[in-house]
Amino acid sequence: MNLQITVKMILVMFLLCSGLSDFTFGSNRLRVFRFPDNENEPDWDGALSECNKANESFVTLYDEEDANFVANFSDGKQRLWLGLRKGRNITWSDGVPVTFNATYEIEKAGTQICVAIDNNTWTSLNCSERKPFMCNKDGNYTLYEDEKNWCKALQYCRHFSADLVSISNESQNDEVIKKGNNTSFWIGLMHDEWEWADKSCSLYRNWDTESALLDPIEKCTISTALGLLKNQECPNSQAFSFCSKGKTRIRVIDHHLTWERAFDYCKANHTGMLQIENENDQKAVEQWLNNTDVTGPFWIGLRQSRVFGFWIWRDRTVTYSKWKNGTEPKLPMSNHCGAINQTEWSDEHCWRRLPFLCEEKIIFMN
Known part of the structure; x- marks a missing residue:
């Protein structure tokens, strides 16, 4: 067994024993979004049922970045049910x-x-x-x-x-x-007095002017074409179902930093720099980047060992990849930090200043 394989096995065993590697096989770790395959506009409960059948929930909005994504992703749909409903106190x-x-x-x-x-x-x-x-x-x-x-x-x-x-x-x-x-x-x-259907902690409350002045008795919420929240009667209103699953948000940071500074920024302000651990993660990232207004390439939490040459995330080695041209960059010709454009990964000089992707675990109320 050569030295590189031996060292790689030792690193994998260390990560497993340290408890840092939270492997996910096939499940959706990163948030992904979907419209059910029909053109119906059910009421709030009917729409939620459509999401639940696929082990999904309504979409929760956390900030303006989410609202902008929804506006871009909605493909002209004017009224989308969201998970915000009057109920908790x-x-x-x-x-x-x-x-x-x-x-x-x-x-x-x-x-x-x-x-x-x-x-x-x-x-x-x-x-x-x-x-x-x-x-x-x-x-x-x-x-x-x-x-x-x-x-x-x-x-x-x-x-x-x-x-x-x-x-x-x-x-x-x-x-x-x-x-x-x-x-x-x-x-x-x-x-x-409002809570999200998935019980997550969100402070986003960008109401349209009319809804902000109302004190509804029993209301549900839609997202308008402008990304604003609007009150609607739950059983007597119709809008499109809009579903999501996944417990980690993708955050696009439009600051141009070196890889190391981007890594530190994600660690200080979010859960960490984005990792793409499997094909589901890759699809979620592609979906998000196809609906963002920021232009890549973007740093991700991918770097190369300058001694042994293999690529690693912050807490695990790379087992899934989508390199440009299908070829993993190898020493001694490779750059040592990883980035993604809309779909493919590339090796970039670590001192290059790029926007970057962080990830942030969603917090749920007990």
Whole structure:
């Protein structure tokens, strides 16, 4: 057995034993989108049923990038059912029943607000505000001073198998306040009369003008041709079904950076630089890039060992590939960092400045 194969086997065994490699065989890791194969326009429940039959759910929008993708992908369809429906009210992120409530004011009924502790008292704030936050892991409270919005704070806690802190009684409240050390920080309580069908954490609420002024009793939501959210009656309205599956978002970052700086940016702001682990991942990336307004090529989290020559992701070796011309770049002629255009991979000089792709795990409310 030659040295290169031996080293590669050792690396694979290390990754498996370290627990870093979360292999997925055949399932959809990255989000992929689909219109059911019919031209019907059912009501909200009928459309959701069409998605569920394929083990999918309605599409959730997380930001303007998602809304722009939907507008490009919709192919002229004017009205698409989304997963946002009026129904939930108040919840702790870890699913603990709300049995203790300190006094605080909610500015406007129907708005999405999150709760922070500020000056040792509870206060309601816009969930998009960036604040420090407190995580709870097995009764151990940790205050993080990095400022994040509420969903990003929850995502950070979950990354360490923790959750935003929940409070069940007065003594626990006193302990959390003490641990907060007079800092203003997020706790795990959210008020929201709307929830997404897949139970994910999204702060996106770009209502059209009419819907923003309404206080509906029972409403569902469509996406308009302009990417705005619009209230609709659930049983008495029709729109196209729009389905998705996958638990990791693709993020297109239109900053031109070297590979290493792009890698650091993804790690600091998202889950990491994008990996394409199988054919399903590749199809999801192609679908997204075909509907983005940013021009590639894009850095992905692919690099080559300059000693042994094999290509690796951040936590595994490459087992699926789609290299340009079907040929894997080899030492000594290859560049050492990987990029993708709309469909194919290429080796590029690592100091070249390119836009890049990150991935971000979706966080779900318990």
